[in-house]
Amino acid sequence: MNTFLAAFWAETLKARRSKVALLTAAGFLILPIVDGLFMFILKDPERARTMGLIGVKAQITAGVADWPTFFQMLLLGTATGAGILFAFITAWVFGREFSDHTVKELLALPTPRGIIVGAKFVVIALWMLGLTLMIFVIGLGIGTVVTIPDWSPELQWASFWSLMLIVLITSMLVPFVALFASAGRGYMLPLGWAILTMALAQIAIVMGWGDWFPWSVPGLIASLSGASTERIELHSYIVVSLAFIVGIAATFAWWRNADQAQ
Amino acid sequence: MDFAIETSGLSKSFGHVCAVESVSLRVRHGEIYGFLGLNGAGKTTTIRALLGMxxxxAGSVKVLGQVIGPNERGPWRQVGYLVESPAAYPELSVRENLEIARCLQGISSRNATTHVIERMGLTPYADRKAGTLSTGNLQRLGLxxxxxxEPTLLIxxxxxxxxxxxxxxxxxELLASLAHEKGVTVFMSSHILTEVNRLATRIGIIHKGRLIEELDAEKLEEMRLQRLEIKTRNLEAAQSTLTQAGFTVKISDTTLILNEERAINAPEEVASILVNAGIPPFRLAVEQEDLEEHFLRLTGERK
Structure with missing residues (x-):
């Protein structure tokens, strides 16, 4: 059997048997469901007022019940939520080998460590892609059921590709999570890193340096209006690409060279 | 000579802590090598170095003729290993855990999994989640x-x-049959000294990171100390009599102990002295220290 396919099959089996797959799907499903709920409320202002806090909150967040607003909320929610959710997935895929002490069973095999790490990254990428497609399709279904106005195929596809771009940029930042899950031998360090980068991303945006800080870029892409979007140019994609390359290279190097003494 | 395992001046430090220092050991093909040491002696660090972990x-490691070093090089297709406590993916069944191992070992035949499950007596647990296994069955899964x-070297x-x-x-019995019938080399660390005593053909003793003794199991028989143990109704009188006869006598609880070669080679002479003095022994035996005593004496844990 091809060594990569063997390692890939092993990783998919671990993911399929885990409850984490269901948990992440449930976590990501909150986005289109809440989005649809807001649209449902906003469609009828009278109902929004009678619903008290939720109605008021929904008006503050979204404003009007239409497809452009629906997609805008989905993109913003993805830009914020995907960072944590994808970090959670990556921390689990890599960190579980250390918390379950199974890493030592992966280190002296005919299948090289690099192949195993590569298979883990591919599984994570497919996992993230699957979740993204899931929320988009389910979002379309929810929007259709709620019957919100102003749908067009152009808007749908433009929103789809924006969503894919946000997810692509976010996913390019997860190798650092993999590195910290490996070097930290578990879950705490990578999740701490994810929370830290999320906070720093907000600070960078406030200070006007968001376009230079890789972890701010998904949020800036998602905010379709305003000056911040204009700043996302080539240099922002370059810093994200650099973060991706450094994270990937460091993770592979760590697995290949670090002492596995625990 | 070609060795299955060969380390030369192997040293490993973690910061200021030296876990293994200048260990040079050689394991011949088909040998069962017992690697003894107290907790923290450096056994697992040595094993991890053998596996390229x-x-x-400093120093070098060769396994099955290949230098183990950077870039993951190693004859891993021919090496089976178990490091420290066995681990398994808890939400996967025994069979699935082994299927993962089979795929990563590059074995195409699924029969290999079934065969090893039967061989290790895991058939009743094959479809049970590894997280629910007892420690013993988890150990069987690791083995x-x-x-x-079917490796040629087991670490x-x-x-x-x-x-x-x-x-x-x-x-x-399984390890013995693998070594004797299939020529598999076994390198095993253990703290159960009687197991090593019964199984190993060669023994290495590591203490505080240093290999302090390496010898054939047969030679161990010759090296183990002997002593003459005597029990009588009156220990003090017997000790006094034997001391007067020129023996050096120690009392341990209810037993007199004579370590001299003269006494060990001629216990009947000692018996006659005691009988003539009216203190006949009711037990007199030449005892040999076992591996445990030999080990503790070597490591200085018991004088």
Missing amino acids: IRPS ARALLH LDEPANGLDPAGVVEIR
Whole structure:
């Protein structure tokens, strides 16, 4: 059997048997469901007022019940939520080998460590892609059921590709999570890193340096209006690409060279 | 000579702590090598170095003729191993855990999994989640993973850990048959000295990171200290009589102990002295220290 396919099959089996797959799907499903709920409320202002806090909150967040607003909320929610959710997935895929002490069973095999790490990254990428497609399709279904106005195929596809771009940029930042899950031998360090980068991303945006800080870029892409979007140019994609390359290279190097003494 | 395992001046430090220092050991093909040491002596660090899991600070490691070093090089297709406590993916069944190992070992035949499950007595647990296994069965799963690809070299860290007495005997017989019938080399660390005593053909003793003794099991018989043990109704009188006869006598609880060669070679002479003095012994025997005593004496844990 091809060594990569063997390692890939092993990783998919671990993911399929885990409850984490269901948990992440449930976590990501909150986005289109809440989005649809807001649209449902906003469609009828009278109902929004009678619903008290939720109605008021929904008006503050979204404003009007239409497809452009629906997609805008989905993109913003993805830009914020995907960072944590994808970090959670990556921390689990890599960190579980250390918390379950199974890493030592992966280190002296005919299948090289690099192949195993590569298979883990591919599984994570497919996992993230699957979740993204899931929320988009389910979002379309929810929007259709709620019957919100102003749908067009152009808007749908433009929103789809924006969503894919946000997810692509976010996913390019997860190798650092993999590195910290490996070097930290578990879950705490990578999740701490994810929370830290999320906070720093907000600070960078406030200070006007968001376009230079890789972890701010998904949020800036998602905010379709305003000056911040204009700043996302080539240099922002370059810093994200650099973060991706450094994270990937460091993770592979760590697995290949670090002492596995625990 | 070509060795299955050969280390030369192997040293490993973690910061200021020296875990292994200048260990040079040689394991011949088909040998069962018992690697003895107290907790923290450096057994597992040595095993991890043999498996390329840690980089030596100094020295070199060769396994099955290949230098183990950076870039993951190693004859891993021919090596089965168990390092420290066995681990498994808890939400996967025993069979699925072994299927993962089979795929990563590059074995195409699914029969290999079934075969090793039967061989290790895991058939009743094959479809049970690994997270629900007892320590003993988890150990069997770890051994099954090590044996799955029928390696020519087994590197096992405490293989009898967690097994019940019947399991210990079963594994001992399995390892012995693999070595004797299939020529498999076994390198095993253990703290169960009687197991090593019964199984190993060669023994290495590591203490505080240093290999302090390496010898054939047969030679150990010759090296173990002997002593003459005597029990009488009047220990003080017997001690006094034997001292007057020129022997050096120690009292240990209810026993007189004579370590001199003269006494060990001629216990009947000692018996006659005591009988003539009216203090006949009711027990007189030449005893040989066992591996445990030999080990403790060597490591200075018991004088």
